[in-house]
Amino acid sequence: MPTNLLDSYIENREMVQPNHANSLETAHGGNVVKWMDEVGGMAAMRFAGETCVTARMDxxxxxRPIEVGDTALIEAYVYAAGTSSVRVRVQTYRENPRTAETEQTADSYFIYVAIDEDRNTVEVPDLVVDSEREEQLRQQALAGENGDY
Known part of the structure; x- marks a missing residue:
């Protein structure tokens, strides 16, 4: 089970189709939040080695919008852990599928709680931050969580 920050890193892509769009032909915000929650949950579960459920979303x-035909690139990683909770930064980017050009479109912070098969909370491991890159990501997440971005 990974306990390092970078070991929890997950990214996923969704091609924005017309059925994901609003009347402006851009990704509907509700779809973007759903994708963010799913990828954030995967990062939490990878870190915890347990099923994790969403407890809070800031x-x-x-x-900026993501146009139909572009790709939504969602990145997530664990930046802090409590006794049974895991804090995950989730960032979304618009990605041009032909050029791989990206620009950030959304940012959020989620808290997930680890549970067992009886839906009781279980302990998560301590987060290990042992590289300069991991510390940089952690500090950026902590600053953003407090609205300092």
Missing amino acids: RVDFK
């Missing part, structure tokens, strides 16, 4: 800052 605000989602939508910075």
Whole structure:
């Protein structure tokens, strides 16, 4: 079971189709939040080695839209862990599928709780941050969580 910050890193892509779009032909915010929650949950489960459920989501800052035909690239990693909870930063980017050009479109912070098969909370491992890159990511997440971004 990974306990390092970078070991929890997950990314996923969704091609934005017309059925994901609003009347402006851009990704509907609800779809983007759903994708963010799914990828964030995967990062939490990879870290915890347990099923994790969403306990809290801070605000989602939508910075720009994702057009139909572009790819939504969602990145998530664990940046802090409590006794049974895991804090995950989730960032979304618009990605041009032909050029791989990206620009950030949304940012949020989720908290997941690890549970067993009886849905009781279980302990998660301590987060290990032992590289300069991991510390940089952790500090960026902590600053953003407090609205300092």
